[in-house]
Amino acid sequence: xxxxxxxxxxxxxxxxxxxxxxxxxxxxxxxxxxxxxxxxxxxxxxxxxxxxxxxxxxxxxxxxxxxxxxxxxxxxxxxxxxxxxxxxxxxxxxxxxxxxxxxxxxxxxxxx
Amino acid sequence: xxxxxxxxxxxxxxxxxxxxxxxxxxxxxxxxxxxxxxxxxxxxxxxxxxxxxxxxxxxxxxxxxxxxxxxxxxxxxxxxxxxxxxxxxxxxxxxxxxxxxxxxxxxxxxxxxxx
Numbered sequence: 001x002x003x004x005x006x007x008x009x010x011x012x013x014x015x016x017x018x019x020x021x022x023x024x025x026x027x028x029x030x031x032x033x034x035x036x037x038x039x040x041x042x043x044x045x046x047x048x049x050x051x052x053x054x055x056x057x058x059x060x061x062x063x064x065x066x067x068x069x070x071x072x073x074x075x076x077x078x079x080x081x082x083x084x085x086x087x088x089x090x091x092x093x094x095x096x097x098x099x100x101x102x103x104x105x106x107x108x109x110x111x112x
Numbered sequence: 113x114x115x116x117x118x119x120x121x122x123x124x125x126x127x128x129x130x131x132x133x134x135x136x137x138x139x140x141x142x143x144x145x146x147x148x149x150x151x152x153x154x155x156x157x158x159x160x161x162x163x164x165x166x167x168x169x170x171x172x173x174x175x176x177x178x179x180x181x182x183x184x185x186x187x188x189x190x191x192x193x194x195x196x197x198x199x200x201x202x203x204x205x206x207x208x209x210x211x212x213x214x215x216x217x218x219x220x221x222x223x224x225x226x227x
Contacts (some may be wrong), residue, residue, distance in 0.1 A: 006154070031214055042116075042202050042218025043155070088154060092214040097188040099170065100214055102147075 006089055006103030012111040013079040022066040023089035025073040030093025032065050032072035033100070037086040047074070076108075084108055086103075115139045116219040118203050124225045131190040133222050135203030137183075143206045144186040145170075145216065146178065148199040155202065161186055162208075193226040200224070 003026045004067070013019050017098040023032070031050050035043035047058050049065035049072060057064055064076045076083055115138035125131050135144065142163055147155040147170075157170030159178040167178050175197060177189045190197055200223050204216040 020147060033214060035216075040220070042204070042220055043216075044218070045215055046146075048215060090149065090214075099157060100216060101157075103170075104154040 004089075004091065004101055004103050006106055008106060010107040010109065012109050013076075013083060014111045015080060017079050019076045019079055019083075019108065020073060021087060021089075022071060022073045023091070023103045025091055026070070027091075028069045029091035030069070031091065032063070033070070033090045033092065034061075034063050034074050035088045035090060035102075037088065037105075039085070043086075043088055071100055079096065079108075081110055116203060116205060116217060118201075118219040118222050120222060121220065122223045124227065125193050126227055127194060128192050131193050131224065131226075133188045133201055133203075133224070135186045135188070135219060137186075137203075137205050139205060139217070140183060141205040141207045141217075142183070143208065144180065145204040145205060146186065146188045146204075147202045148170075148172065148197075149202060149221070150199050158188065158201075190224075193224075195226050198224060198226045 006023045033048045034046045037043040052069045053067045054065040060077045061076040064073045086105045086107050088105050090100040091098045117128045119134045125137045142203045145160040146158040149155050155174045158176050160166045180188045202223045203219040206216050
């Protein structure tokens with residue numbers, strides 16, 4: 001089956017910092033989505049990407065659909081405390097149809 | 113939560129007992145999904161439904177069954193709960209379409225502990 005790797009697994013942020021995370025897969029996908037999960041809640045869609053090379057922003061969040069269609073990146077600029085949570089990549093389409101596969105998640109924490 | 117209610121929100125049960133989790137939606141979305149979330153594994157699809165009485169297996173379906181007799185309700189049943197099924201369970205919904213069927217809306221989850 002396809003392998004989906006999300007990194008880093010966790011990171012500490014300091015207010016004002018820019019942070020990045022990425023997902024890579026062994027398979028080609030037609031869509032890449034990014035979700036965020038706040039503690040005690042279900043994931044919420046942040047950004048959806050539908051075309052290779054596409055760069056899309058949602059406020060301080062920017063995501064890119066890799067040109068090979070096997071990867072995607074999410075950047076958070078000028079991080080704030082409410083950015084804490086778990087971020088998931090979720091590629092779809094292609095052989096997967098509409099069944100999303102989720103990455104293992106990147107847990108974003110605030111530096112003490 | 114886009115009109116999605118999961119019940120119960122928390123449950124503790126014993127090994128070998130049957131458990132049913134309910135997902136109720138008021139959005140009239142056609143697709144419904146059950147995922148489980150475990151540390152290090154992200155979200156894994158258990159079962160999904162494309163419509164009333166139309167269900168199929170996901171990647172971790174062993175030990176689980178589902179039923180969908182109405183558009184708004186999707187039930188997940190553990191016939192005989194095991195400790196490995198201790199997890200947080202999420203229901204999700206979406207609508208068919210090239211730009212919508214992958215945009216999932218999630219419920220708030222059910223924390224299930226099997227002792």
